[in-house]
Amino acid sequence: MKRSTHAAIFFAGLVLIWGLIYHARIWSPVLVPSPVEVGRYLWDALGDGTLVGATLVTLRRLVIGYFFGLVLGLPIGLLTARFKLLKDTIGLLALGLQTLPSVCWVPLALLWFGQTEGAMFFVVIMGTIWSVIIATETGISNVPPIYGRAARTMGSTGVHTWVGVMLPAALPFIVSGMKQGWAFAWRSLMAAEIYVTILSGFGLGHLLDYGRELNAMDQVIGVMLVLLVIGLVADKVLFSPWERLLHRRWGTATK
Amino acid sequence: MTLPPELQNAVATKLSLKNVSKQFGTGARGVLALDRVSLEVGEAEFVCLVGPSGCGKSTLLNIIAGLEHSDGGEVLADGEPITAPGRARMMMFQEPALFPWLDVMSNVLFGLKLKPGLGRKERKEVAQFYLRLVGLERFQHSYIHELSGGMKQRVALARALAPNPRVLLMDEPFAALDALTREQLYGDLQRIWKERKKTIVFVTHNVREAACLGDRVVLFSPHPGRIREEFKIDLPRPRDINSVELARYSTVITAALKGYAKGSEAEVSE
Numbered sequence: 081m082k083r084s085t086h087a088a089i090f091f092a093g094l095v096l097i098w099g100l101i102y103h104a105r106i107w108s109p110v111l112v113p114s115p116v117e118v119g120r121y122l123w124d125a126l127g128d129g130t131l132v133g134a135t136l137v138t139l140r141r142l143v144i145g146y147f148f149g150l151v152l153g154l155p156i157g158l159l160t161a162r163f164k165l166l167k168d169t170i171g172l173l174a175l176g177l178q179t180l181p182s183v184c185w186v187p188l189a190l191l192w193f194g195q196t197e198g199a200m201f202f203v204v205i206m207g208t209i210w211s212v213i214i215a216t217e218t219g220i221s222n223v224p225p226i227y228g229r230a231a232r233t234m235g236s237t238g239v240h241t242w243v244g245v246m247l248p249a250a251l252p253f254i255v256s257g258m259k260q261g262w263a264f265a266w267r268s269l270m271a272a273e274i275y276v277t278i279l280s281g282f283g284l285g286h287l288l289d290y291g292r293e294l295n296a297m298d299q300v301i302g303v304m305l306v307l308l309v310i311g312l313v314a315d316k317v318l319f320s321p322w323e324r325l326l327h328r329r330w331g332t333a334t335k
Numbered sequence: 336m337t338l339p340p341e342l343q344n345a346v347a348t349k350l351s352l353k354n355v356s357k358q359f360g361t362g363a364r365g366v367l368a369l370d371r372v373s374l375e376v377g378e379a380e381f382v383c384l385v386g387p388s389g390c391g392k393s394t395l396l397n398i399i400a401g402l403e404h405s406d407g408g409e410v411l412a413d414g415e416p417i418t419a420p421g422r423a424r425m426m427m428f429q430e431p432a433l434f435p436w437l438d439v440m441s442n443v444l445f446g447l448k449l450k451p452g453l454g455r456k457e458r459k460e461v462a463q464f465y466l467r468l469v470g471l472e473r474f475q476h477s478y479i480h481e482l483s484g485g486m487k488q489r490v491a492l493a494r495a496l497a498p499n500p501r502v503l504l505m506d507e508p509f510a511a512l513d514a515l516t517r518e519q520l521y522g523d524l525q526r527i528w529k530e531r532k533k534t535i536v537f538v539t540h541n542v543r544e545a546a547c548l549g550d551r552v553v554l555f556s557p558h559p560g561r562i563r564e565e566f567k568i569d570l571p572r573p574r575d576i577n578s579v580e581l582a583r584y585s586t587v588i589t590a591a592l593k594g595y596a597k598g599s600e601a602e603v604s605e
Binding site: 224227230232245248249328330 | 400401402420421422424425426428430432434435436437445446449450478479480481494498
């Protein structure tokens with residue numbers, strides 16, 4: 081409770097300073113709109129459905145693409161951890177492609193898939209998958225060998241050992257890889273949406289870019305605020321519970 | 336009080352090792368970890384293997400566990416050759432090797448869930464029985480990091496005992512604990528061994544510990560790993576690690592050990 085009060089006061093303070101800067105008229109109101117104007121834009125955009133629609137389009141791309149990135153990345157990571165040959169081939173490829181900024185996939189995706197949802201899914205999957213593969217592989221390689229030996233003496237073999245011991249033991253690595261994959265996917269999706277009009281759906285990135293074309297700073301800042309909130313909520317809802325669980329069980333929590 | 340069938344003591348196993356050899360690596364860099372080692376361990380006997388690092392005693396334990404294979408010789412449990420790990424022979428390591436993602440109860444249940452023919456309720460009863468045996472019933476919902484080193488090894492002991500093995504293999508399980516905790520565990524282990532009638536093979540390089548726990552102390556020397564001598568410990572139980580009689584045994588054993596290991600290779604604590 082106390083921490084959320086701190087956060088509320090902090091953000092209220094930021095808005096207040098913003099309002100004061102606006103009223104001091106240091107910059108043109110075209111470049112720095114007032115918090116009230118941005119609020120009005122957000123209210124109107126909520127009312128006429130553009131904001132909700134664009135958010136749904138963007139989140140749908142992100143969630144579906146991310147899901148496939150995970151579903152593909154996890155087993156590939158397990159396989160590269162298990163087989164030396166795959167580690168030296170696919171593992172190396174994944175390491176290389178992970179260093180590639182994921183927005184670099186956008187031109188390729190557009191040429192391959194055109195201005196379609198397919199291109200967007202492809203970009204999100206490419207943002208997710210390499211981080212997940214590498215984190216899974218690293219996580220598995222860092223499992224103390226004694227866990228496997230203890231499990232074997234208790235009669236665990238094959239799939240049971242992998243699902244019941246290796247995977248949970250590697251979880252701290254896997255969760256941080258998932259988080260990184262999410263961040264990469266989110267950034268590259270935004271870049272893609274700003275970069276080019278996707279004919280099959282009007283996402284938040286487009287809304288942001290249209291704000292620029294219309295010289296509507298209230299829209300630009302309003303959409304940026306929405307993006308920021310989505311990022312925060314995703315972190316709190318998707319990853320915080322996992323991290324709390326890991327901290328509690330592994331005893332790594334500081335507070 | 337009568338115990339349910341699952342909790343009744345399994346018949347202890349007789350172990351029989353004949354000319355067991357194990358080589359690591361090949362050629363000039365190869366190490367002969369075990370050189371034609373023969374050892375008989377009787378039913379419900381407590382045997383301690385003592386020797387400096389590199390004498391192959393842990394390798395021998397792994398071979399009995401079925402985690403490693405010997406290059407030659409015969410390893411029999413009740414006349415049957417050991418080829419793979421099995422529930423009849425449970426192992427404890429120097430590290431507790433407990434799973435941090437599970438609580439204490441689930442750690443003990445891990446092996447039980449893999450044992451066929453046990454219902455949910457039965458498994459829970461068995462796990463609780465062994466947690467009570469090691470004195471940690473109150474901590475069944477704790478996570479591993481919340482326990483002290485000694486408590487962790489107690490949980491590891493409960494986990495090893497839970498599937499009702501016939502042999503308990505212990506690889507320096509108390510080496511990382513402080514002296515006071517260790518002394519408590521010596522008492523507990525002797526009590527549990529008497530109650531549960533297991534065949535125990537216990538590896539250590541602490542001579543006094545071996546004399547305190549073992550019916551027999553088997554001395555190893557390294558390069559290549561060989562059995563040099565055996566000592567029968569004729570002292571009543573429960574034994575106190577600080578008793579004078581025990582000190583007499585450990586002095587004799589230590590002297591013998593130093594004779595075999597000599598010089599730089601000696602890495603033995605009395």
